Amino acid sequence: MSKPKRLMELMMTVNRKKKFTVKELASEFDVSTRTILRDLQELSELGVPLYSEVGPHGGYQVLNERILPPIAFTEEEAVAIFFACHALRHYAYLPFETESSSALNKFYFYMSGDVRDRIDEMKNRIDFVIPSRQAKFPYLSILLDGAIRQKVIRIEYESREGVSARLIQPVGIYASSGLWYCPAYCFLREDIRLFRCDRIKSAAEDTSGTHPLDLRNLHLGNREALLPSEQEFTSLYAELSEEGVHRCEAEYWSATKLHRREDGTGWLEGSMPKRDIPFLAQFFIGLGADATVKYPPELIDDIKRRLTEMMARYG
Amino acid sequence: MSKPKRLMELMMTVNRKKKFTVKELASEFDVSTRTILRDLQELSELGVPLYSEVGPHGGYQVLNERILPPIAFTEEEAVAIFFACHALRHYAYLPFETESSSALNKFYFYMSGDVRDRIDEMKNRIDFVIPSRQAKFPYLSILLDGAIRQKVIRIEYESREGVSARLIQPVGIYASSGLWYCPAYCFLREDIRLFRCDRIKSAAEDTSGTHPLDLRNLHLGNREALLPSEQEFTSLYAELSEEGVHRCEAEYWSATKLHRREDGTGWLEGSMPKRDIPFLAQFFIGLGADATVKYPPELIDDIKRRLTEMMARYG
């Protein structure tokens, strides 16, 4: 085995093992321990964060900031990655912002000038529009870490009734229309609740000793399971024009209740929590002539009440 | 200079030059031509697409699929890139889809198992919600290429009046709320128009000889310049509640007209094209009690007309 190849594989091996000895690696690679010592010295000089301990039960460890073996990407691949990261630039407070930026700097350094020019030109030609928000989301990393490692987080949450302290265990975080949301198990309500991340005023790992639940089978993908469970439901049916179909397509809650006809029109049909009727009334009013609610009657009544109120307001 | 270092720099040099000779490189790197020949052979074996021509004015060229020198990323950088690409997975038809995917496969190959596990777990814990669209956008690459290289594109566009052929010169493409849009100079209307990409039924480079305009100073960033220029305007003023402010924040057209007060409420004020009054009427109806339009009178009249129609529809 050539030296360059051996160094590459050694890098992958040390990244994989938590702890290892020089003797063990020498045996595995069929070289002398002296050679392994030299190789590890060379990896160290290349920036691999190796740490050694002398004595029985000693050996080497890799500190947490591990480095991948060098990878040769095509320029097209680098451009693709550039634009993926570019697409997310509107999101402040992203958990990986620093790392993203340093990765792109590395690519930029190794690219020839004409590809750089091309990227700079493309920055002006393709964009992903995210609504610009004044809201701030400084605790995304903590929430994400809590979700991954099944941790209890103490937050201060601002709702209509004011700021209250809560213990939550996050399921995950997601961004929609420029805002971040965190579905989490709320120990106060003893149920899954959806938190808006800009309304979280502080967040820190809980130190009171509350035991986390096992939420491993609960994640962002099974979203129906995230809905609050104990509440009254009602049946909804609304006719939609073609434009109404398009607009309901874009709504998080309505996508699963949307049915289409061949001519492009469609209808919404399904169970909704009764407590959502105010939201639904305003939503269908916003759809105007593109939607007509057939039932439930409570919803139609609320729509009429709001229309009357608006008629009065505009004289 | 050590051989590995020389190979790295040689890779960057060949990527930069369009065409070069062995003699030129030997002089530049202060080695013999025989060594350069060997080095080029070795780069070739590493996958660098070199092409040579014998004879006067001969030499080497790199074919277009250039490869970057191997780059050593930290694992955190790789994770960040993974999630940038992950964020875009909802967008079908993206111009760089294949390249993105192959780049991620390279990362995945070199990562140790525990980081892979971590990424797989994170996939369930962080998400970027893009409205799911039934629409199709098969011509994004052509439009983007047209924008970058200032080309005229022949399209078939489906509007309310039916499908019509158009010659356009794209300014760029952008995604908003799951749909793609292409602002372009329209040779038929002799003005900048905004095209929805799912309504483009075909697109190909124009072969009729129409000369492209010089649109280099026009790009997605100076969006006000993209608005149609010859039309009637009217003054808009509307009071907003705190919630109304939040909802106008998310709107592409209203962000520049939004003013805030310290208590969180605000108002919209500014010039709007008269032809947008139907859209505005429905928009403010959708805001319900969170907005009150003060002027223009035509807008208030349209709002009242729509409210009356809806009252009649719901009995």
Next chain:
DNA sequence: TTTATTTGTGACAATAGTTGTCACTATTAT
């Protein structure tokens, strides 16, 4: 057709880099 310019190949002596062995040191837990 000839000439000059380019890439290209193989061989080999000289040079540079790498490896394993050896002898020894230092640290640390048991």
Next chain:
DNA sequence: ATAATAGTGACAACTATTGTCACAAATAAA
């Protein structure tokens, strides 16, 4: 005190690389 670990320097043996040389092949231009 002992055993197990990392660590260092030196040197002969071995391997890889380099430059020189002689020659071959292809090609455009005069």
